[in-house]
Each structure stands twice: as C-alpha cells, then as structure tokens.
Amino acid sequence: MxxxxxxxxxxxxxxxxxxxxxxxxxxxxxxxxxxxxxxxxxxxxxxxxxxxxxxxxxxxxxxxxxxxxxxxxxxxxxxxxxxxxxxxxxxxxxxxxxxxxxxxxxxxxxxxxxxxxxxxxxxxxxxxxxxxxxxxxxxxxxxxxxxxxxxxxxxxxxxxxxxxxxxxxxxxxxxxxxxRGLGVADKPDSHDICFIADGDTRRFLAERLGEAPGDVVDATTGAVIGAHSGAYGYTVGQRRGLRLETPAPDGRPRYVLSITPKTNTVTVGPAEALEAAEVTAVRPVWTGGPAPEAPLECQVQLRAHGEVVPATVRLDGGELRAELHRPVRGVAPGQAIVAYRPDPAGDVVLGSATITG
Missing domain, CATH: 3.40.50.620 (HUPs)
Known part of the structure; x- marks a missing residue:
C-alpha cells in the first residue's frame, strides 16, 4: 500500500x-x-x-x-x-x-x-x-x-x-x-497540552477570555464562600486552588461540583457530592458494530487514563445514556465517554460520545 x-x-x-x-x-x-x-x-x-x-x-x-x-x-x-x-x-x-x-x-x-x-x-x-x-x-x-x-x-x-x-x-x-539508529530513541514523551508553552492553563485562558470575577458558592447552604477571577479556570473534581474564604463547618475539603457560565458561578461541596450514577452524552460515534437498538451491557471509561466501570448504555436518538453500575467521582462535561466490549479483556472499543451531564 x-x-x-x-x-x-x-x-x-x-x-x-x-x-x-x-x-x-x-x-x-x-x-x-x-x-x-x-x-x-x-x-x-x-x-x-x-x-x-x-x-x-x-x-x-x-x-x-x-x-x-x-x-x-x-x-x-x-x-x-x-x-x-x-x-x-x-x-x-x-x-x-x-x-x-x-x-x-x-x-x-x-x-x-x-x-x-x-x-x-x-x-x-x-x-x-x-x-x-x-x-x-x-x-x-x-x-x-x-x-x-x-x-x-x-x-x-x-x-x-x-x-x-x-x-x-x-x-x-x-x-x-x-x-535502528533513530536519534529520538531516548527523547522524552510529550506531556500536558502541547499548545500551552508553560503548562499554565489558567493563565492561557485568562489571556484569551479576560478577567471575569464571580462567586464560589457552597452547594449545601447556597452561601457565597469565596470569589474567583474566571470560572473557566476551574474543572469538576478540582480541589486545589479554590481560594475559599469560609472553611467548611465539618472541616473537610471541598471540591468543584459544577460550573455555571450563565451566572458565572463555581459551586463546591464535599467529595461524595461528586459521585455520578448516570451520564448523558451527545454526538455518539459507533465503530464496534451497528448502533445498539436495545440496552447494552458494557464497560465505560470517562476520562483519559481514568478507571473503567461496568455500565448499561442506551442510545436515544442523538443522545447516549449510561447507567453506571457503581458511582464515579468527578465526571466532567466536555470529556468523552468510551464504551468497551464487556468481555474479560475489555479491550474492544464499541463507541464514544461527548459528556454533557
């Protein structure tokens, strides 16, 4: 060829x-x-x-x-x-x-x-x-x-x-x-995001989106417990760099639970509030065979190098729904959900979609 x-x-x-x-x-x-x-x-x-x-x-x-x-x-x-x-x-x-x-x-x-x-x-x-x-x-x-x-x-x-x-x-x-005599034999692997020169994603985004101050809100009480300079600088599951002004009453760490651009709000809460039992996704691509017409038992991965969990996947028009057999923390909209064949090896890709919630 x-x-x-x-x-x-x-x-x-x-x-x-x-x-x-x-x-x-x-x-x-x-x-x-x-x-x-x-x-x-x-x-x-x-x-x-x-x-x-x-x-x-x-x-x-x-x-x-x-x-x-x-x-x-x-x-x-x-x-x-x-x-x-x-x-x-x-x-x-x-x-x-x-x-x-x-x-x-x-x-x-x-x-x-x-x-x-x-x-x-x-x-x-x-x-x-x-x-x-x-x-x-x-x-x-x-x-x-x-x-x-x-x-x-x-x-x-x-x-x-x-x-x-x-x-x-x-x-x-x-x-x-x-x-083979290739000079790149010992060349280090690339890391982080190739187009962000210093690895500082927040700075990169701030230069392009500008400062956009807003509130950090506690999911349990609804109280404002901090401020941010741009909600784009946060991601679901993040723990560090939250700059909270009010500590949690129970003294436990808080994590980013959601980001709402419409109100420019970052909502935080305890780790267990990150657990997701169902995931919805759009733009499904099915390459492991015909798109399933009935609920499909498979394994899903929700983040690059993330854990793999068993799930029941359904296709509903242009949307994919996955019921996770055990909750997963820190599922972030914008990432991909990838379905793998549920055999012992679990190595065959069935399809993917982009997570919306």
Missing amino acids: RVLAAMSGGVDSAVAAARAAEAGHDVTGVHLALSRNPQTYRSGARGCCTLEDSRDARRAADVIGIPFYVWDMADRFHADVVDDFVAEYAAGRTPNPCLRCNEKIKFAAVLDRAVALGFDAVVTGHHARLGPDGLLRRSVDLPKDQSYVLAVLTREQLDRSIFPLGNSTKAEVRAEAAR
Whole structure:
C-alpha cells in the first residue's frame, strides 16, 4: 500500500514509520506544522509543535530512507483545536484537546488530503490496535493505551488507519528505535497540552477570555464562600486552588461540583457530592458494530487514563445514556465517554460520545 506516516518528531511515530516501511509499504513521512509561531507553543523536547520536533522527524525519515515533507496546518489546528479548547472552557466544560486533534486534524484534515493525493492509509504512532476484524482495541501496554482518544474516529477513518505499535510496550519501542539508529530513541514523551508553552492553563485562558470575577458558592447552604477571577479556570473534581474564604463547618475539603457560565458561578461541596450514577452524552460515534437498538451491557471509561466501570448504555436518538453500575467521582462535561466490549479483556472499543451531564 501507499501510506502516509504522520511523524511528530517523537520516538513512537518514528518507529511506526520504520515498521510500515519494513512491512513493504510505500511510505512517505509528513510532519504537521501546527503552530503559527513555533516558539509560542511548548519548547524543548517535551512538545509536539516545535522546530526541534520538525528537525527530529526529518532526521528519522532520513535514517528510515523515506521521502519527507512538512505540511502547514497551523490555521486549521488553531481553529479546530485551540479555539475549540478556549470556547469549551468558556462554556463551563473540560475538553480533551488530544481527542479533538485526532478527530479534526490527524484523521480528518490529514487523512482527507492523503486520500486526495492517492495514499491508501495513514500510519501513526498511537498505542492502540486494529484487529483483523478492523475493530479498535486497547494497546497491550495499558499505561500507554490511547484507544480512548481514538474512539471518536469513524468506521471509515479507522479503515484507512494503521497503528503499528499496538502490540508493543513503550520500552520495546524505545529499544527498537535505538537498534535502528533513530536519534529520538531516548527523547522524552510529550506531556500536558502541547499548545500551552508553560503548562499554565489558567493563565492561557485568562489571556484569551479576560478577567471575569464571580462567586464560589457552597452547594449545601447556597452561601457565597469565596470569589474567583474566571470560572473557566476551574474543572469538576478540582480541589486545589479554590481560594475559599469560609472553611467548611465539618472541616473537610471541598471540591468543584459544577460550573455555571450563565451566572458565572463555581459551586463546591464535599467529595461524595461528586459521585455520578448516570451520564448523558451527545454526538455518539459507533465503530464496534451497528448502533445498539436495545440496552447494552458494557464497560465505560470517562476520562483519559481514568478507571473503567461496568455500565448499561442506551442510545436515544442523538443522545447516549449510561447507567453506571457503581458511582464515579468527578465526571466532567466536555470529556468523552468510551464504551468497551464487556468481555474479560475489555479491550474492544464499541463507541464514544461527548459528556454533557
């Protein structure tokens, strides 16, 4: 097959491209330039949007012996990922920018362009598997598994995707990179959000949304017990940085329970008030087979690297409802709910949706 290898400049994508070439595919490497000004996004080896990363990707392509290009997708990335991130926080939700980048950039904009140029598929270094049946599965390296952030992909996108690393651990990938003479073998993994240079999300949002003072309210009494400079700086389940002026009568810590942009209010309360027994979500994507017509017993994950719980899932028009078999704390609107097949391994992705409540 003629395939396009998305090369971020990290070790995973480099080894994925090398494996694709070794498997006999006609591979072309491409690095996505996602920052309008590379120095404004994370600098150094931890990011995925830097000049250093572009150079690392080019050097890896040279070692592998494949053609290499840089595609400028900065404007598309800013509109679909960065602006969306800011808008979601302004609306009181907690988005996952990696999920949105996969959905809008790597497997929409890139894949569409690749197909238009005559490529058959896109290769990435994600830690996930596609079985012989075409179903998306967890990686064998569970701590590195990325099936959660890929579950938003459609069946058609998965049919044109190749994930060569799903059957390997990260340690095995690094060892292979060293054997192949790839200079990124020991390059650190990227962390945090690639487009927030110093990792300070609250500052990043404040610069774009401005100061917006409001009240912090106790859920039990309705009393104002603190103030904030912008509700966008909080997320459901947060404990630290609440700056409460009045301690709880029972002396126990308080957590963010909800964010209401309409009244610019942050509501806090005890940990047990975070427990959710039912989750609603919209924009369901069902890739593990036909959409279920009857209630489905499955396992669900509600946050990247979060716990997995058994649930009963129903589809009601354009909405998904999940009854959790045991309560989960800190479910945040804006995150994804991903359903997995309820077999002993629980590794097959059935579908996903965006949590609304």
